[in-house]
Amino acid sequence: LEHYLDNLMKKIDKAATDYLNKVRHMSPEKRTNQLNQIESMFSKSREFGDDKVSLAMQTYEMVDKHIRKLDAELARFEADLKDKSSGRRKELPEGKNSAKKKCEKDKKKRKSIKEEFEDEIPKKKKKKGPIEEEEVEVSALSPFPLSTHPSDVLDMPVDPNEPTYCLCNQVSYGEMIGCDNLDCPIEWFHFACVQLKTKPKGKWYCPRCQEERKKK
Template sequence: MAKAMYLEHYLDSLESLPAEMQRNFNLMRDLDQKSQDLMKKIDKAATDYLNKVRHMSPEKRTNQLNQIESMFSKSREFGDGKVSLAMQTYEMVDKHIRKLDAELARFEADIKDKSSGRQKETAEGKAAAKKKGEKDKKRRKNNKEEFDDEIPKKKKKKGAQAEEEIEIGTISPFPLSTHPSDVLDMPVDPNEPTYCLCNQVSYGEMIGCDNLDCPIEWFHFACVQLKTKPKGKWYCPRCQEERKKK
């Protein structure tokens, strides 16, 4: 809707441009024709002067030279007029180009503001989800401790297998950690941006590609076989291949 509004305003401003340009081009064509006709007269007058100069009196020579010079001055005026019209036409078109640039800048700024607002809402939603997750994690931890306290002592000492099951948490009804696949199974906001080779939302630790033209930019540690952030610059698999080709 906003795009259509900007386009409509710009097209309205262009409505008179074709007629103004056509008028200037017609004037330039007329001046060019007048200049060409005048140059023919100058050529004829110059030829006539050279043929008759020996038989002319000094006064007549001066008058004819003054006439030729006057015609040259008039031709120069026609040329200056064409240059002036050309500059006027250029400035007229350039004004609309600058107006288009300004409208595009305003349109991009509006989009950026709206995008920033959505990102802010998403960030607030993430913060709320993180806070809720911490509360759930704390509640699960408390429930696990209560569950362990309720197991009879003689059942805990029944055998090595039971002790091993209790240690690794296989008999606990509450998960002790969250796997990335569990994160991907959770409902995702359709407006949430996606990253990485897996084309999924951000979670856990992520690393940014040092190629400024990288189309993906951010990657999950697990998807690029990283456990810790490497020292120095790091490039994703796709950008590494492109750098090798170059």
């Protein structure tokens, strides 16, 4: 339709230009015929224009109709999603509560195990083979936090039956290390008392055992 309208407008322009150029030399009858032809072409162009506008309006209405339909479908889809999500949320609290209860139960269990472990006194592990002694890497945990200072421990009430360790002859606290000399009379030492901040790699001997080894 657009193509036909463009061609018709070009014909009208050409006919009007020819008429203006030759009007002085035309007879009255020819002028009338020429004007009628131009008017007829204008009428056709107006019809094409009206058809074009009508087609555009129909297209707009059709697109608008489909858009409204899509909006309605989208609203229905969103409503379904909300209903499903609200239904799931109603089921979630019970699951969350059960998970929370399980988590609290696990925490209590871990705490109980930790308390039982902290009640134990660090003991040095020894393992001898038929030919030679095997190196056994030993590390110990203490019932006191790592940040516990020796002076804080000294101020705490001490069980007279609790064994003592280290060069300071005090109870177990903080982080401790075991001497790799199986015959060491003390066995366990506080990190601070033997100038340690981290556990050394390989074998470690206490100051007394080091002196004994040097004498040999």
